[in-house]
Every structure is written in structure tokens, then in C-alpha cells.
Amino acid sequence: MQKILIISTGGTFNKIYDPIAGDLIVEETSRAVREIASKWLSRFELISIIGKDSLAMTNQDRLELLSVVTQTEHEKIIIIHGTDTMHVTAEYLAEVEIEKKIILTGAMVPYSIDPVEATANLTSALGYMQLLSENGVYITMNGLFSSYDKILKDRSKGRFIRKK
Amino acid sequence: MQKILIISTGGTFNKIYDPIAGDLIVEETSRAVREIASKWLSRFELISIIGKDSLAMTNQDRLELLSVVTQTEHEKIIIIHGTDTMHVTAEYLAEVEIEKKIILTGAMVPYSIDPVEATANLTSALGYMQLLSENGVYITMNGLFSSYDKILKDRSKGRFIRKK
Amino acid sequence: MQKILIISTGGTFNKIYDPIAGDLIVEETSRAVREIASKWLSRFELISIIGKDSLAMTNQDRLELLSVVTQTEHEKIIIIHGTDTMHVTAEYLAEVEIEKKIILTGAMVPYSIDPVEATANLTSALGYMQLLSENGVYITMNGLFSSYDKILKDRSKGRFIRKK
Amino acid sequence: MQKILIISTGGTFNKIYDPIAGDLIVEETSRAVREIASKWLSRFELISIIGKDSLAMTNQDRLELLSVVTQTEHEKIIIIHGTDTMHVTAEYLAEVEIEKKIILTGAMVPYSIDPVEATANLTSALGYMQLLSENGVYITMNGLFSSYDKILKDRSKGRFIRKK
Numbered sequence: 314m315q316k317i318l319i320i321s322t323g324g325t326f327n328k329i330y331d332p333i334a335g336d337l338i339v340e341e342t343s344r345a346v347r348e349i350a351s352k353w354l355s356r357f358e359l360i361s362i363i364g365k366d367s368l369a370m371t372n373q374d375r376l377e378l379l380s381v382v383t384q385t386e387h388e389k390i391i392i393i394h395g396t397d398t399m400h401v402t403a404e405y406l407a408e409v410e411i412e413k414k415i416i417l418t419g420a421m422v423p424y425s426i427d428p429v430e431a432t433a434n435l436t437s438a439l440g441y442m443q444l445l446s447e448n449g450v451y452i453t454m455n456g457l458f459s460s461y462d463k464i465l466k467d468r469s470k471g472r473f474i475r476k477k
Numbered sequence: 478m479q480k481i482l483i484i485s486t487g488g489t490f491n492k493i494y495d496p497i498a499g500d501l502i503v504e505e506t507s508r509a510v511r512e513i514a515s516k517w518l519s520r521f522e523l524i525s526i527i528g529k530d531s532l533a534m535t536n537q538d539r540l541e542l543l544s545v546v547t548q549t550e551h552e553k554i555i556i557i558h559g560t561d562t563m564h565v566t567a568e569y570l571a572e573v574e575i576e577k578k579i580i581l582t583g584a585m586v587p588y589s590i591d592p593v594e595a596t597a598n599l600t601s602a603l604g605y606m607q608l609l610s611e612n613g614v615y616i617t618m619n620g621l622f623s624s625y626d627k628i629l630k631d632r633s634k635g636r637f638i639r640k641k
Numbered sequence: 642m643q644k645i646l647i648i649s650t651g652g653t654f655n656k657i658y659d660p661i662a663g664d665l666i667v668e669e670t671s672r673a674v675r676e677i678a679s680k681w682l683s684r685f686e687l688i689s690i691i692g693k694d695s696l697a698m699t700n701q702d703r704l705e706l707l708s709v710v711t712q713t714e715h716e717k718i719i720i721i722h723g724t725d726t727m728h729v730t731a732e733y734l735a736e737v738e739i740e741k742k743i744i745l746t747g748a749m750v751p752y753s754i755d756p757v758e759a760t761a762n763l764t765s766a767l768g769y770m771q772l773l774s775e776n777g778v779y780i781t782m783n784g785l786f787s788s789y790d791k792i793l794k795d796r797s798k799g800r801f802i803r804k805k
Numbered sequence: 806m807q808k809i810l811i812i813s814t815g816g817t818f819n820k821i822y823d824p825i826a827g828d829l830i831v832e833e834t835s836r837a838v839r840e841i842a843s844k845w846l847s848r849f850e851l852i853s854i855i856g857k858d859s860l861a862m863t864n865q866d867r868l869e870l871l872s873v874v875t876q877t878e879h880e881k882i883i884i885i886h887g888t889d890t891m892h893v894t895a896e897y898l899a900e901v902e903i904e905k906k907i908i909l910t911g912a913m914v915p916y917s918i919d920p921v922e923a924t925a926n927l928t929s930a931l932g933y934m935q936l937l938s939e940n941g942v943y944i945t946m947n948g949l950f951s952s953y954d955k956i957l958k959d960r961s962k963g964r965f966i967r968k969k
Contacts, residue, residue, distance in 0.1 A: 325663065332749040332799040335653065335725075337665065352593040354585070354636040355620030397663075421518070421660040426754050429516040432593050433600040436620075440604025443622045456519030456600075458607045471660040472518040489827065496913040496963040499817060499889075501829065561827075585824040590918050635824040680921040682913070682964040683948030749846070757844040757924050764925040764948075768932025771950045784847030784928075786935045800846040 317442055318387035319435075321346055322363040322370070322378060324395030326431050328423035337423065339364050345424035346393065349432050358387070367395020367419075375405045383411060389445070391438050392417045396466050396473075399452060403461035407450040416442055416451045417461065421471055430455075481606055482551035483599075485510055486527040486534070486542060488559030490595050492587040501587065503528050509588035510557065513596050522551070531559020531583075539569050547575060553609070555602050556581045560630050560637075563616060567625035571614040580606055580615045581625065585635050594619075645770055646715035647763075649674055650691040650698070650706060652723030654759050656751040665751065667692050673752035674721065677760050686715070695723020695747075703733050711739060717773070719766050720745045724794050724801075727780060731789035735778040744770055744779045745789065749799055758783075809934055810879035811927075813838055814855040814862070814870060816887030818923050820915035829915065831856050837916035838885065841924050850879070859887020859911075867897050875903060881937070883930050884909045888958050888965075891944060895953035899942040908934055908943045909953065913963055922947075 321327060321343035328337040329344075341364030350357045362381060363374045382390055394402055396419045403417050418438045420431035438453045445451070450461045454473035457464050467474045485491060485507035492501040493508075505528030514521045526545060527538045546554055558566055560583045567581050582602045584595035602617040609615070614625045618637035621628050631638045649655060649671040656665040657672075669692030678685045690709060691702045710718055722730055724747045731745050746766045748759035766781045773779070778789045782801035785792050795802045813819060813835040820829040821836075833856030842849045854873060855866045874882055886894055888911045895909050910930045912923035930945045937943070942953045946965035949956050959966045 330665075330750060330754050333796070337658075349593055349597065352586075352591060353597040353620055354594065355597075422516075422658060426658045427516060428593050429513055429596050430518070432596045433513065433517040433519075436597040437600040437604035439620065440601035440617065440622065441607055443605055444608035444610075446608075453604065456517055456603065458604065468661070494829075494914060494918050497960070501822075586822060590822050632825070677921055677925065680914075680919060681925040681948055682922070683925075750844075755844060756921050757841060758846070760921050760924045761841065761845040761847075761928040765928040765932035767948065768929035768945065768950065769935055771933050772936035772938075774936075781932065784845055784931065786932065 316358060316387060317389045317391060317439060318385055319346060319357050319359045319391045319393065320378065320381055321359060321361045321393040322374070322395075323365045324367050324393060324419045325423055326393050326395075326420040326434075327364075329425040339366060340425070343393070345428075345431060346435070349424070349428075349435060353436065360385075365395070367397040367399065370395065370398055370402070375402055378402065379406060379409060382406065382413065382415065383409075388413045389442050390415050391435070391442060393435065394419050396421060396454070400461065400465055403450050403452060407461060412448050414442065414445045414448055414451070416445075416453055418453050421455075480522060480551060481553045481555060481603060482549055483510060483521050483523045483555045483557065484542065484545055485523060485525045485557040486538070486559075487529045488531050488557060488583045489587055490557050490559075490584040490598075491528075493589045503530060504589070507557070509592075509595060510599070513588070513592075513599060517600065524549075529559070531561040531563065534559065534562055534566070539566055542566065543570060543573060546570065546577065546579065547573075552577045553606050554579045555599070555606060557599065558583050560585060560618070563618075564625065564629055567614050567616060571625060576612050578606065578609045578612055578615070580609075580617055582617050585619075644686060644715060645717045645719060645767060646713055647674060647685050647687045647719045647721065648706065648709055649687060649689045649721040650702070650723075651693045652695050652721060652747045653751055654721050654723075654748040654762075655692075657753040667694060668753070671721070673756075673759060674763070677752070677756075677763060681764065688713075693723070695725040695727065698723065698726055698730070703730055706730065707734060707737060710734065710741065710743065711737075716741045717770050718743045719763070719770060721763065722747050724749060724782070727782075728789065728793055731778050731780060735789060740776050742770065742773045742776055742779075744773075744781055746781050749783075808850060808879060809881045809883060809931060810877055811838060811849050811851045811883045811885065812870065812873055813851060813853045813885040814866070814887075815857045816859050816885060816911045817915055818885050818887075818912040818926075819856075821917045831858055832917070835885070837920075837923060838927070841916070841920075841927060845928065852877075857887070859889040859891065862887065862890055862894070867894055870894065871898060871901060874898065874905065874907065875901075880905045881934050882907050883927070883934060885927065886911050888913060888946070892953065892957055895942050895944060899953060904940050906934065906937045906940055906943070908937075908945055910945050913947075
């Protein structure tokens, strides 16, 4: 079975509370991902880049992500991403037609505030990836698993839904 | 896509602390599963039966489980089970050669004490099940996904490993 | 023994994460205080007013607080308050020279993100109040118990310290 | 103000889940107390002895506790103790008529399972101790503060109540 690479780019998934600032900040070293691996008694290959909120992500950041995706030998890649522009990055990667299996996921609630949803999104993506045979760009969020262009964030409900 | 049925039979996954007894007891209504569904903003079809610790499970209990598995219309079934006799129940179900896809999972740490491992086991099984095409009995624990007879619990390490 | 009244005015203590807004907001009904009471198997008399972040608190808000403090029959009052202007409100109340025992407390980390510090601040204030015999305005934070004018927030350290 | 010594003797307060044993065990180094200190941004003087469940505590253990209580220079001592025999140890210490202020506290729910009640019991005792002027043996649990002989555990309710 091929090894899976997790690329963490920041997003709500990785936010933690900073008592000095009195606000949430992106924790750039993906402590959340490493804690899930440790508690799940599992091991992840992990690269942490960009470290930004979804809305702050620029095309320069997407280029950096694309560069990591194409240069790694891994063919199975899970990208942890902020939810607001997940579809933008997914489309950006899909247009390049990389011969890899790429799943984007993230969280509506920071792992550090409540770990359940973030853990479920990441590990369900890991389960889905095991048997994924077709190259392409996918999104898995809130129990939905699909090609990236069939799922979108419903901002008013604060969750992802199937496109109609 | 076919709907997945979760059958919760008890086990460490569902244990909660009872302050009156001063001990852990099996919570029989699978509150843990329902809380994961709620926090994941997802929905599960769930049946709770038996409600026992793995070591207390009898052949009568396994017969009850088999009966639910065969009588439901669902072809994709995830069974939450105690870890100590998960392989016994898996073998019991495998011998019947049911034309369904069955994944057993559970937890080394109760969801109510730390939700991460239990959530990861269940939701990774849900992700894995999405693309599972071959009938059979499987176990997914601690990031391992496999036919039931290739994984076993290493009691000294408190985790599941691949058989050698 | 006299009953203690808790007046919750908002602040970091009461902040929760709003997944739709993607930000922390003040939970105005003091769910945190009620959850502490429930888990502590205790009961609190509680009034929730203002519901604001410390920095947003106006003199109009302080007047409202003063009005509640003076009008209640309770002589022992704990006020949950944002930490940034806790000393301003404390001084405001002290100048009126109310013949009551008033303790201000709060939290550097929201109860909903990590309950330990918020719980410790509130319940240590409740313990301190039991034997407090001298009228006046006090602050208790991070294990310090003192007249309000001898303790202040050290913003760079994110905690309260004794004045030198 | 006099420094307070915390003597941790084990009990439910300090129990943690052991995934290998599949059961709760007493964590003997009082990690819970140190974590409360760290999150409260406070510091405790702490001695960990005995490390037993309340029901397993022998007269030999009580003698050890008494020895630590009498030999330390501290006059203000909080003892973390299992709840089932807290009154036995309290009475044992009271009979010696030590010229110190001693508060016994503990928890109905392990700190590691839900930190709120354990934190509240310990830190409310710390608040109460600040102004305690009369030597004697006290119990504080679930928001009650009193001489040890006026409070007792109601086992059917799983909480402490005032004696009638």
C-alpha cells in the first residue's frame, strides 16, 4: 500500500487560542495533526507549509503548495486547508491535471477547541484514500466524500453540502 | 452510494465514568456515536445492541449480532466492538460468508475520556467503507485497514498491529 | 452563612467559538458558570448582564453593573469580568464605597476552550468569599487574592501579578 | 501570607485511564495537581505520598500522612484524598489536635476524565485557606466548606452533603 503524505497549510483546523493576543492564531507546526497521530497510535508523514487562514491565502501560496505536491514522490496526498477557499485551491490543483490522488480537508471548529470534527475529517480522508484508485482532486468534509467540484461550503449552515 | 449501518455492541469505545460506582461502565445507548455524528455535522444510521464489555460477550450475543447483520437490508455495516475479542467475533461472522461488507472497529481509550482515538477509528472506517467493493469481514484500528485475519491486538503495546 | 451572588458580565471567561462567524463571541447567558455549578454538584445564584468583551465595556455598562450590585440584597458578590478593564471597573465600584464584599474575577482562556483556569478563578473566589469579613472590592486571579488595588494584569505575560 | 502545602495521597482525583490494563489506576505523581497549577498560571508546593485509592488506605498510610503533616513547617495544609474514607482520615488527624489548619478535599470524577469538579474542589479549598484563621481539620467538597465533622459523603447521590 502506498504511503500517504499530509500537507498542512494552516486553516481553522490548526488554530489555537493565544491568551496574550486574546485571539485565535494559526499554529504553524501542525501540532493538532501530530497529536491525532499520537493518540490514534498511528504515524503520519507530514509537511507543514504556508500556515495561514484560508482567506489570507494568495496565489503565491497556492504555487508553493503546487510545487510541494508535484515534487514529492508521494502519489496519495491529503491537504489540510482552511474551509473558505478550499474550493479555490482544489480547482487550482485540478487544472494542472496532476497524476496523483489529492484530498482536501479541514475543519469548521479548531482541533484545539473541540477535536472531534477535525479528527473525523482528517481520519475519514485517510480511510477513503486507502482504496482511492482514480487520480484527481477530492474534498472530504463532514462525512461527504466526493470529487472537489461536487461539494461546497454552505456558509450560512457552517458545513459542507453536495452541490445540486 | 449505499447507506452505511453502524451497529454498536458496547466495548471500551462506549465506556463512561459512573461517579456513584466509582468505575467505568458501558453506556448502552451509544451516546458517543451520536455525539460524533452531531459534532461532525453528519448523520449515522445506528443500532445499539448487547452493550457489553468485549470479555463478557457470549456466543448468544454473537448470534444476536449475526441476526441483526443478516436481517438488515444494509450491505455496508460497521460494528463497534470491544477490542479484546474483536477477532473472535470477526471470525464468527466470516465463517458465515455473508454477502456484505463488514468492518469491525472499537477503541483502546473510551470516547468519553479522550475522544480522538475512538473518533478516528470510527470515521476512518466510514471513509474506508465508501470505496470498499469486495464483500468480507474487515478490521480497522489505529490507522490499519485490512481483512480481519491480517490484523490483531498486541496486548502488551495496547494497540493493533499487522500479523507477520 | 450568607448566600453569594455571581454577576456575569461577559469577558473571555464566557467566550465560545462560533463556527459560522469563524470567531470567538461572548456567550451572554453564562453557560460556562452554569456548567461549573452542575459539574461541581453545587448551586450558584447567577445574574447575567452586559455580555461584552472587557474592552467594549462603557461607563453606561458600569452604571448598570453598579445598579445591580447596590439593589440586590446580597452582601457577597462575585463579578465575572473581562481581564483588560477589570481594574477600571474595580476602581469604579470602590469609589462608591458600597457596604458589601465584592470580588472581581475572570479568565485569560475561555472556559469553553480549556475549563481549568476559568473554573479555578471562579471557585477559588467562592472559597475566599466564605471567610471574607471586611467590606471592599477585591480581585482574585491566577491564585492571587487581594484588595483590587494591589493586583494588576501583566499583559506581556498574560497573567495577573502583585503590584510592586 | 503563609505558604500552603498540598499533600496528594491519591484517590479518584488522581486516577487516569490505563489502556493496557483497560482500567483506571491512581497516577502517583499528581500530574493533575501540577497541570492545574500550570493552567492556572499559579504555583503549588506539592508532596505526593501513598498514591492509593481511598478504600485501600491503611492505618499505616494514615500514620505516614500524619508524620508528613506534623514534620513540615507549613501550618496550612491541603490534603487530596479519596472520598470514601476522607472522614476517617479527617477524624484520625483531628484526634491528634495538631496546631495547624488542615483541609481535606478530593473528587468524585477523576481530573483526567473531566477536570472541572476536581479543579473546583482543590482551588476553592485554596481560596478558603487564605483567610482561615482557626486551627483544625476541615473538608471542602462540592461547594461546601466546613469543619470535617459537619460534612459527609452521600454515597447514593455521589456528592457531599451537610450532616443534619
